[in-house]
Amino acid sequence: MKKNILITGGLGFIGSNFIRHLYNKYPDYSIWNFDLMTYAGNPDNLLDIEDLESKEENKRYFFIKGDICDSLKLNEIFNRIEFDFVVNFAAESHVDRSIINSDQFIRSNITGVHVLINILRHHNRTRFIQISTDEIYGDVPEKIKSNENYPIQPSNPYAASKAAADVLVQSYMKTFGLSAIIVRGANNFGFYQYPEKIIPLTITNLIQGIPVPIHGSGSQIRNWVHTNDFSEGLDIVMHNAPNSSIYNISGTEKSIIDVVKKIGEIMGKSGKKDLIVNVNDRPGRDMRYAPDSSKLTLEFGWKPKKSVDESLNEVIHWYLNNKKWWQDIMTKKRK
Template sequence: MKLLITGGAGFIGSNFAHYMVKKYPDYQLINLDALTYAGNTDNLAELNGCPNHRFVHGSICDKQLVENLVQQGVDAVINFAAESHVDRSIAHPEVFVQTNVLGTQLLLEAARKHKVRTFIQISTDEVYGSLGPAGLFTEQTPIAPNSPYSSSKAAGDLLARAYFETYGLQVMITRCSNNYGPYQFPEKLIPHMIISAIADRPLTVYGDGLNVRDWLHVEDHCSAIDLVLHKGTAGEVYNIGGSNERTNISIVSTILEELQKPETLIKYVADRLGHDRRYGIDASKIINELGWKPKYRFETGIRETIRWYLQNDQWWNPIISGQFKLNEVNPNDTDQEQS
């Protein structure tokens, strides 16, 4: 099988590339990434020289490049490519529309034109909006996005659905809860707080810190996408969640405790505009229909993640010193990094 993975030098995409190369050595992976601020070829360093992995530097908004790649006998397109930081979407929504909407449409059209067998649109639980204190997002929950980021992802999802309904393209959509694990860009909540704590810098927390997210280890996410690719039903949506709901402040406290740092490092700051209060995923469909089962308990996964950042400062130090400063943007972006 030949796969085109887009956004494959970002957090989730690079982890998926590692996962697939290891599990399916006979598959061929074409990995397309624009290498914007969160894309990093260092995420793929261990794949250098692998005969079944080829990296291509380019954008999903480059129509000719996308067509050239898709027509090389690609069996499946898996679209991780996205702008995904909510604060950045509030400041520059046009960038998110360009990549998450127009770029997705170009991919869908190339896949339709060249008769690609399967198209998986990697999306987010944020398209459902915000939950109250009870209940969970199901695949039947109406989409009601509240930020330019989540709105652009919802638009991409609707285009994907339209290509299934109108053209018969074999599209499936996955909507995941918040990911964590190795190679996550330092503006995201968990790596940001780990690195800040290591450096004894303030751990700035939005509002009262009681916003709730469901946390999913990135390897469990990869295994779920693998099942959707091989066993999923065209036209369906699959929610992928870790059943690990935590408040932001409890995540921060766990990190401080694990690193033996004082809670006096916590600093509360003004809340983000339109900050959704709670997300929670009902993943029973993918569990019951495809047999997916998460491997990681949060307590185990967060300890392994903290250990990874402690042991891989050579990966994040250049990012901190060059592309990104610890307090350059509001840090509590608990949304998954897809690109």
């Protein structure tokens, strides 16, 4: 069945992988990618899709450069195209950057969401999916997992901005009957991830012989899910979940230092004394995230296909085989 889908922030890591997932799985779907092309929005993330499109007579992937805070441009698009789904990946997401200056996080992560849902409340046929994060739950004590009803208690400006967006979407569900779902993802990792995040940072640093910076002891526990597994879970929720519902999508718990050491082991660097360099921990650092995705498993049978350890080998090989992709990013970053 033909459907129109708008992906906001589709040049980023998770958004571009979800576009690839939809494009390959649903040949009848037309996908519009609306992205501002900020530092983490990389057109090279979808070169394979662009290449496939160049050989197709009937195009089904379209790119629009734009800002989700631009209500005039978005209204023009929604008046021209009737979308079945809008999936919002557009966000500033780096915690350290939010601590240094949170202005852009408030603008993109809260104001941008407000602009989107304020338009969408007049388009009842369209289902809105807000991509959130497990960081909104804050620091979770040992032996406890944060399900979708766990209290929201963010510890940094990034997490607070995402929590505010969640609450805003929920208010529009109740006040205006907005057709919407919230998806709270764990730490995604995989191919095409911007190399400021810990897994690609570790891999690319070790390739270059540079020590990996670890905040504090690195004993902080995070939950890791491969972006392909996340895309499968999101696909299920988008098509099947009831309106006004919330779902966690999570994977494997593992400390940051153990993930870094595992990468070093796979890459044959584990014996080196200069594998890591400890740096001061960031303020408001949470020791443990533990999102519980059993609701998604019980209702729809979803579960991650591989653990973080099982997936790291293929992720490492991807970065080894795609040096130009991340080296180009590094070159642009230095300019």
